[in-house]
Amino acid sequence: MRDWLIHIKRGEYASLQTQIREALVSAILDRQLDQQEPIPSTRKMAKSLGVSRNTVVLAYQGLLDDGYLLAKQRSGYFVSDKALEDHMPKARKAASPEKPKGTGLNWERLVNKHPSHQPNTVKVRNWQDFAYPFIYGQVDHTLFPLAEWRDCTRQALGKKWLGDWTNDFTNEDDPLLVEQIRRRILPRRGIMAHDDEILVTLGAQNAIYLITSLLVNQDTRVVMEEPGYPDMRNIFQLRSQNVGLAPVDQSGLMLGPELDNAQIVYTTPSHQFPTTVTMPLERRMALLKKASEKNFIVVEDDYEFETNYVNEPCPALKSLDDDGRVIYVGSLSKTLFPGLRLGFMVAPKALIAEARALRRLMVRHAPSNNQRTAALFLSLGHHDALIRKLHKAYRTRWEIMGAALSKHLPSSARNPSFGGTSYWVKGPAKLDADALSQAATAKGVLINPGRICFGAAQAPRNYFRLAFSSIDEKKIEPGIKLLSELIKQPS
Amino acid sequence: MRDWLIHIKRGEYASLQTQIREALVSAILDRQLDQQEPIPSTRKMAKSLGVSRNTVVLAYQGLLDDGYLLAKQRSGYFVSDKALEDHMPKARKAASPEKPKGTGLNWERLVNKHPSHQPNTVKVRNWQDFAYPFIYGQVDHTLFPLAEWRDCTRQALGKKWLGDWTNDFTNEDDPLLVEQIRRRILPRRGIMAHDDEILVTLGAQNAIYLITSLLVNQDTRVVMEEPGYPDMRNIFQLRSQNVGLAPVDQSGLMLGPELDNAQIVYTTPSHQFPTTVTMPLERRMALLKKASEKNFIVVEDDYEFETNYVNEPCPALKSLDDDGRVIYVGSLSKTLFPGLRLGFMVAPKALIAEARALRRLMVRHAPSNNQRTAALFLSLGHHDALIRKLHKAYRTRWEIMGAALSKHLPSSARNPSFGGTSYWVKGPAKLDADALSQAATAKGVLINPGRICFGAAQAPRNYFRLAFSSIDEKKIEPGIKLLSELIKQPS
Numbered sequence: 001m002r003d004w005l006i007h008i009k010r011g012e013y014a015s016l017q018t019q020i021r022e023a024l025v026s027a028i029l030d031r032q033l034d035q036q037e038p039i040p041s042t043r044k045m046a047k048s049l050g051v052s053r054n055t056v057v058l059a060y061q062g063l064l065d066d067g068y069l070l071a072k073q074r075s076g077y078f079v080s081d082k083a084l085e086d087h088m089p090k091a092r093k094a095a096s097p098e099k100p101k102g103t104g105l106n107w108e109r110l111v112n113k114h115p116s117h118q119p120n121t122v123k124v125r126n127w128q129d130f131a132y133p134f135i136y137g138q139v140d141h142t143l144f145p146l147a148e149w150r151d152c153t154r155q156a157l158g159k160k161w162l163g164d165w166t167n168d169f170t171n172e173d174d175p176l177l178v179e180q181i182r183r184r185i186l187p188r189r190g191i192m193a194h195d196d197e198i199l200v201t202l203g204a205q206n207a208i209y210l211i212t213s214l215l216v217n218q219d220t221r222v223v224m225e226e227p228g229y230p231d232m233r234n235i236f237q238l239r240s241q242n243v244g245l246a247p248v249d250q251s252g253l254m255l256g257p258e259l260d261n262a263q264i265v266y267t268t269p270s271h272q273f274p275t276t277v278t279m280p281l282e283r284r285m286a287l288l289k290k291a292s293e294k295n296f297i298v299v300e301d302d303y304e305f306e307t308n309y310v311n312e313p314c315p316a317l318k319s320l321d322d323d324g325r326v327i328y329v330g331s332l333s334k335t336l337f338p339g340l341r342l343g344f345m346v347a348p349k350a351l352i353a354e355a356r357a358l359r360r361l362m363v364r365h366a367p368s369n370n371q372r373t374a375a376l377f378l379s380l381g382h383h384d385a386l387i388r389k390l391h392k393a394y395r396t397r398w399e400i401m402g403a404a405l406s407k408h409l410p411s412s413a414r415n416p417s418f419g420g421t422s423y424w425v426k427g428p429a430k431l432d433a434d435a436l437s438q439a440a441t442a443k444g445v446l447i448n449p450g451r452i453c454f455g456a457a458q459a460p461r462n463y464f465r466l467a468f469s470s471i472d473e474k475k476i477e478p479g480i481k482l483l484s485e486l487i488k489q490p491s
Numbered sequence: 492m493r494d495w496l497i498h499i500k501r502g503e504y505a506s507l508q509t510q511i512r513e514a515l516v517s518a519i520l521d522r523q524l525d526q527q528e529p530i531p532s533t534r535k536m537a538k539s540l541g542v543s544r545n546t547v548v549l550a551y552q553g554l555l556d557d558g559y560l561l562a563k564q565r566s567g568y569f570v571s572d573k574a575l576e577d578h579m580p581k582a583r584k585a586a587s588p589e590k591p592k593g594t595g596l597n598w599e600r601l602v603n604k605h606p607s608h609q610p611n612t613v614k615v616r617n618w619q620d621f622a623y624p625f626i627y628g629q630v631d632h633t634l635f636p637l638a639e640w641r642d643c644t645r646q647a648l649g650k651k652w653l654g655d656w657t658n659d660f661t662n663e664d665d666p667l668l669v670e671q672i673r674r675r676i677l678p679r680r681g682i683m684a685h686d687d688e689i690l691v692t693l694g695a696q697n698a699i700y701l702i703t704s705l706l707v708n709q710d711t712r713v714v715m716e717e718p719g720y721p722d723m724r725n726i727f728q729l730r731s732q733n734v735g736l737a738p739v740d741q742s743g744l745m746l747g748p749e750l751d752n753a754q755i756v757y758t759t760p761s762h763q764f765p766t767t768v769t770m771p772l773e774r775r776m777a778l779l780k781k782a783s784e785k786n787f788i789v790v791e792d793d794y795e796f797e798t799n800y801v802n803e804p805c806p807a808l809k810s811l812d813d814d815g816r817v818i819y820v821g822s823l824s825k826t827l828f829p830g831l832r833l834g835f836m837v838a839p840k841a842l843i844a845e846a847r848a849l850r851r852l853m854v855r856h857a858p859s860n861n862q863r864t865a866a867l868f869l870s871l872g873h874h875d876a877l878i879r880k881l882h883k884a885y886r887t888r889w890e891i892m893g894a895a896l897s898k899h900l901p902s903s904a905r906n907p908s909f910g911g912t913s914y915w916v917k918g919p920a921k922l923d924a925d926a927l928s929q930a931a932t933a934k935g936v937l938i939n940p941g942r943i944c945f946g947a948a949q950a951p952r953n954y955f956r957l958a959f960s961s962i963d964e965k966k967i968e969p970g971i972k973l974l975s976e977l978i979k980q981p982s
Contacts, residue, residue, distance in 0.1 A: 014646055018871065025872030029675065066876035082879065104814050107841035110788070111705045115848035123661045128654050139657040150648050155505055157641050163619050166630040168829035170614045184520065202693065202854035209853045214602045235852050297601070323595050338659035339859030350598035357606035361726050362700045363693035363854060368830030370858055380509065381516030385557035388573065 008049055016051050020059040028068055028079050035084075038076030039069070118234045121452055124441075127470070131444035132479030136422055136467035139337045143393055148382045149336075149373070156372040165369040171360035173200040174371035180378035181330075181344050189302065190319030191328060196349045199356055200366050204303050204331035204343040208266075209235055210355045210362070211299055211327055211345070215264055216240050224266040225253050227453035227463070229273045229301070232266055245455045248272055250415060252279035255290050262296040269317055270302050271420035274453045274465050278308065278418055284317055291325055298326045304334050307419040309395045324348045332374060334421075334469075335386055342366055342374055394421055397468040397476060404477040405466075408484035422467035424450070427487060431462040439486050445479050499540055507542050511550040519559055519570050526575070529567030530560070609725045612943055615932075618961070622935035623970030627913055627958035630828045634884055639873045640827075640864070647863040656860040662851035664691040665862035671869035672821075672835050680793065681810030682819060687840045690847055691857050695794050695822040695834040699757075700726055701846045701853070702790055702818055702836070706755055707731050715757040716744050718944035718954070720764045720792070723757055736946045739763055741906060743770035746781050753787040760808055761793050762911035765944045765956050769799065769909055775808055782816055789817045795825050798910040800886045815839045823865060825912075825960075826877055833857055833865055885912055888959040888967060895968040896957075899975035913958035915941070918978060922953040930977050936970050 008019045027033050039045075042060055046053040060077060063069040070080045108114075127133045156165060164174070178195050186193055201207040208231075216222055216239045224232055226245035236243045246258040246265075252272045259265055267287070269279035279287075291298050300317045307313070318328035328346040336342065345355065359365065377383055401423060405414065413426040427433060433449040440447055450463030468476065499510045518524050530536075533551055537544040551568060554560040561571045599605075618624045647656060655665070669686050677684055692698040699722075707713055707730045715723055717736035727734045737749040737756075743763045750756055758778070760770035770778075782789050791808045798804070809819035819837040827833065836846065850856065868874055892914060896905065904917040918924060924940040931938055941954030957974075959967065 018646065021872065022870050025875075026870070029872070029875065063872075066872060067879055068872060068876070083875070105788075105816055105839070107839055107845070111842065111845050112708050113705065113849070114845060115852060116844045118848065120851070121661075123659065125658075125660075125663065137659050141653050141657070144653070144657065146648075146650065146653065150645070153644060153648060154641070155509065157637075157644060159637065162632050162635070162637065166632070166635065166828035166830050167616075168614065168628055168824070169616075170612075172616065205852070206854045214604065217603050231852060238852070297596075325596055333659070337657035339657050341855060341858045348596070348598055351602065353607045354598070354602050354605060357609065358604070360611070361606060361696070361722060361729070363697045364829075364832060367832045367858055367861055370861065379513050379517070381512065381520070381554075381557060381559060384516075384520065384574070385559070388558055 008051070016049075017055050017059045017062075020045075020049070020051075020056060021062055024059070024063060025068060028083055031084065033079050035079045035081070038072075038078055041076055113238050115234065115238060118237070119452055120230050120234060121448065124446055127446055130441070130446050132475050132482065133446045133470050134422075134448075134466040134468065134479060135446045135470055136448055136465060137334070137338055138470045139339075140393075140470045142472070143386075143390060144337065145382055145386055145389075148380075149377060152373045152376040152380065152382070153369075156369060156376055161372060165372050167368065169365045169368055171356050171365065173198075173365060174368060174375055176375035176379070177371045180375050184378050184384065185330065185344075186346065189328075189330075190315035191346060192319075193346050194349070197346055197352055199345050199347075199352050199359065200371060201343045201345055201359070202363055202366050203333050203338070203341040204301060204329050205231060206341075206359075206363070207329040207343050207345040208232055208299065208301065210358055211329075212236060212239055213358060214351070214354055215297065220263050221261050222264040222266065223258055223262040224455075225268065225272060226455055227274055227450065227459075228266075228455065229268065229303075230452050232301070233455050236266075243455070248275055248277065250277055251283045252277050253283075253287065255283070255286055259290060259296070260294060262294065264297050264299060265291070266299045266301065267317075268301045268303065270314070271304055271307075271417075273301075273303065274422070274448075274450060275415045275424040276417040276420035276422060277415045278314060281314055284314070284320060288317065288320060288323075288326070292323055296325075299329065300326050301329045303329070303331050304420060307391055307394060307421070309398055310418040313419070318346060327351065335383060335390065336374065336377070340370055340374070342370060393473075394468065397471070397473050400473055400476045401466065401468050401480070404480040408477075408480050409487065421469035422465050424463065424465055426460075427462040427464065429462060431487060433461055433464040436464065436483075436486060440483055443482055443486065445482050445486075447483065499542070507540075508546050508550045508553075511536075511540070511542075511547060512553055515550070515554060516559060519574055522575065524570050526570050526572070529563075529569055532567055604729050606725065606729060609728070610943055611721050611725060612939065615937055618937055621932070621937050623966050623973065624937045624961050625913075625939075625957040625959065625970060626937045626961055627939055627956060628825070628829055629961045630830075631884075631961045633963070634877075634881060635828065636873055636877055636880075639871075640868060643864045643867040643871065643873070644860075647860060647867055652863060656863050658859065660856045660859055662847050662856065664689075664856060665859060665866055667866035667870070668862045671866050675869050675875065676821065676835075677837065680819075680821075681806035682837060683810075684837045685840070688837055688843055690836050690838075690843050690850065691862060692834045692836055692850070693854055693857050694824050694829075694832040695792060695820050696722060697832075697850075697854070698820040698834055698836040699723055699790065699792065701849055702820075702838075703727060703730055704849060705842070705845055706788065711754050712752050713755040713757065714749055714753040715946075716759065716763060717946055718765055718941065718950075719757075719946065720759065720794075721943050723792070724946050727757075734946070739766055739768065741768055742774045743768050744774075744778065746774070746777055750781060750787070751785060753785065755788050755790060756782070757790045757792065758808075759792045759794065761805070762795055762798075762908075764792075764794065765913070765939075765941060766906045766915045767908040767911035767913055768906045769805060772805055775805065775811060779808065779811060779814075779817070783814055787816070790820065791817050792820045794820070794822050795911060798882055798885060798912070800889055801909040804910070809837060818842065826874060826881065827865065827868070831861055831865070833861060884964075885959065888962070888964050891964055891967045892957065892959050892971070895971040899968075899971050900978065903978075912960035913956050915954065915956055917951075918953040918955065920953060922978060924952055924955040927955065927974075927977060931974055934973055934977070936973050936977075938974065 042056040046056045068083045069077045127135050178198050212235050220240050221242045222236050222240050223244040223246050225248050244258045247254050253267045318326045330344050332342040437447050437449045448465040451459050451461050533547040537547045559574045560568045618626050669689050703726050711731050712733045713727050714735040714737050716739050735749045738745050744758045809817045821835050823833040928938050928940045939956040942950050942952050
């Protein structure tokens with residue numbers, strides 16, 4: 001028996017039976033097995049791997065059922081012709097694997113835009129390997145209700161609903177999810193909507209992309225907050241030459257002259273991105289008044305579920321909007337998990353109809369299995385329970401973080417923050433937060449430098465963001481202490 | 492006890508315990524329960540619903556754990572203040588639910604494109620309720636390996652991989668899925684590619700949308716097949732004023748003068764959409780030669796896994812492309828299920844980098860839980876086994892269908908079709924296939940009228956498509972008989 005064939009690991013992600021199957025399928029399809037020779041008997045294989053014979057018998061049986069193996073009387077198990085026959089067409093030989101292709105065309109010139117040239121936040125993929133991850137937008141596994149999510153997945157994949165989750169919905173959404181958004185999520189924000197005013201999107205990101213595609217031309221005057229959400233700025237700049245930046249104060253977006261000629265204004269009132277300041281009710285009313293007077297559309301990105309650790313949360317702009325000029329964008333990624341890519345938008349019916357038709361061409365719809373699972377998760381109250389749990393955990397971290405910042409970085413400034421999942425910190429004037437981030441990473445401290453959030457060419461370099469949604473509360477104080485030492489070091 | 496509160500159904504999708512939880516959560520969050528009054532005891536509830544007391548105890552326990560209920564000594568279970576407190580902000584009262592909003596703005600004029608005005612295939616959502624569904628692009632549940640898919644889902648959601656599937660990948664893909672596409676799927680088509688030449692997309696649809704966004708301007712000369720894929724035509728027409736249509740013969744796309752000034756040519760060589768004709772090797776070579784001479788880019792949409800019931804499948808254009816001017820688009824939707832929305836594109840590295848950056852802004856990435864599940868499904872050989880199973884089942888249906896068409900519709904014409912999952916039928920000259928489709932629907936026969944596949948204003952009305960991917964083989968002959976009777980009826 002060729003011992004290169006199968007390596008199994010106990011305690012690995014998959015069962016032993018699964019590992020045996022995977023290794024054999026791989027060897028068969030890669031033609032590493034001689035078809036003339038039987039593969040090892042179940043007894044031999046079991047012995048060689050040190051697993052129970054039943055495990056091997058079950059793995060072999062699955063491969064027989066699926067046509068990978070043939071059992072020949074008295075001679076044992078062989079690789080089936082059928083498995084190989086239709087796997088590799090003869091054409092394969094025609095391909096020249098290692099010859100570099102596409103070097104002849106100048107793709108740099110052929111494409112009409114270069115999104116890859118746009119600066120944007122760089123996320124560290126293996127953030128879990130760092131001791132002090134003050135990073136934003138990933139899931140804290142200690143808070144995620146894995147068992148409940150798995151249970152909903154199991155139920156959603158049930159035979160009774162097979163037709164619902166396997167089908168191409170074309171341009172529709174799962175009616176159960178739309179209902180849950182309408183009944184459970186929007187009322188939290190004071191928003192009442194009909195089903196045809198709601199569109200499920202591939203995350204909030206997809207909603208703002210759809211809105212921009214429909215409403216922004218080359219000359220459209222769009223205005224966003226400065227500092228603001230880099231992805232939004234990138235999307236706007238891919239389409240319009242006329243992107244305005246309006247400053248932010250302690251009440252969020254300022255209603256200055258930048259907005260006067262605006263056709264679209266993008267804002268994040270709940271927790272301004274990245275400063276986390278909350279727009280108070282008076283500013284909200286004033287913004288809506290100005291929108292009416294100057295006749296612009298407001299895109300309200302409520303990317304994070306509302307949290308206010310001090311007062312009642314403020315109602316969404318959309319709930320105060322009598323003109324129907326606010327387009328509301330929400331996300332399920334911050335409560336469920338960002339990898340799920342589920343968000344939604346609420347807007348007048350006529351706009352939703354166009355966004356739905358455009359979404360059909362762009363992606364058709366969010367995967368139907370995930371829509372159904374999320375609908376179940378909401379309908380069973382797991383989502384509301386999760387929000388309560390997150391609110392409690394985040395509030396504690398927010399307090400610990402506030403205290404640690406006051407203690408270790410007393411010279412830094414912070415906006416008054418009553419919610420959200422991060423602090424926006426202004427370091428000493430001479431600080432280069434990009435350099436700080438690099439030095440901190442080497443010490444196991446992950447932070448988000450703030451410069452990327454500014455659209456102006458002459459952006460300050462001394463801001464950074466410390467998020468507390470993914471870091472254990474016990475790590476907060478030591479992490480900030482480490483950071484303060486790095487800041488104090490002469491550079 | 493208010494008996495409106497809970498209705499449970501035995502044999503319903505969810506367990507009894509789940510149904511009890513769902514009903515109680517719903518009543519609590521909708522404030523239908525009096526907080527001063529205890530909810531019925533577990534004993535009473537069990538008796539009233541006719542279920543075991545344990546079932547109710549477990550449901551109540553879950554609600555206690557999640558803070559929906561409070562247990563008070565000697566008085567029973569009450570709705571918790573906490574559950575209600577943060578659910579409905581006071582702002583709700585500010586909203587005026589029934590007042591129609593957004594009627595003030597003219598959205599029809601505000602949007603810069605009107606995808607909702609574009610004609611497109613209309614899919615029947617409840618196709619399973621029809622006796623003879625000759626429809627395209629849905630899953631035949633009798634062929635889908637549900638148990639294997641569920642098993643892969645269960646494994647993918649395991650704790651060990653939690654970090655992989657919950658995280659925001661930003662612009663990356665699941666490396667396990669990319670590996671499987673590279674090792675298992677592309678070699679079937681004769682294509683060798685590096686990881687940085689592969690991008691996972693939200694279905695093939697998303698790939699063609701990304702390609703168009705990057706390569707097509709208002710004046711770009713794009714050429715596609717006539718008849719052809721309506722979604723592609725719609726995407727092209729949203730961007731370019733210069734969409735050319737090139738006729739199709741029995742070898743697929745014809746290489747006539749329409750292609751001479753083309754910058755982008757879109758084609759479906761495996762099974763031309765909708766005629767299902769396969770482009771033979773000579774035509775493929777000639778197309779690539781012309782592409783080199785005229786310097787255009789070829790988008791090869793291999794939307795359906797290659798099937799040829801008579802000969803060996805032909806290698807993909809991409810596998811024959813030495814210039815790197817072919818962009819290959821593939822789908823997992825036709826073998827797995829369309830609701831999953833997973834596809835991919837293969838192109839030179841420089842283009843993939845731009846497409847990846849654009850995808851980040853558009854949707855970020857395909858949901859990570861689905862990527863991991865699909866990767867497992869592929870690596871365990873379930874996908875290859877499924878393809879073998881589908882090939883066998885489709886071949887049988889293709890033969891039955893061919894015989895039934897010859898018998899019942901001898902006067903109709905068909906392209907020589909050696910693969911795919913449908914027949915493209917040319918009815919009598921005077922036939923109006925839209926009217927036929929309507930009449931047929933009333934008799935339980937679903938067909939796809941063909942007019943939508945033509946871009947020309949004066950399109951023939953007598954074509955229709957009969958797909959056999961979702962219909963039981965026993966239903967084929969009687970369905971075609973019914974259809975032939977409708978065609979023969981004087982209209």
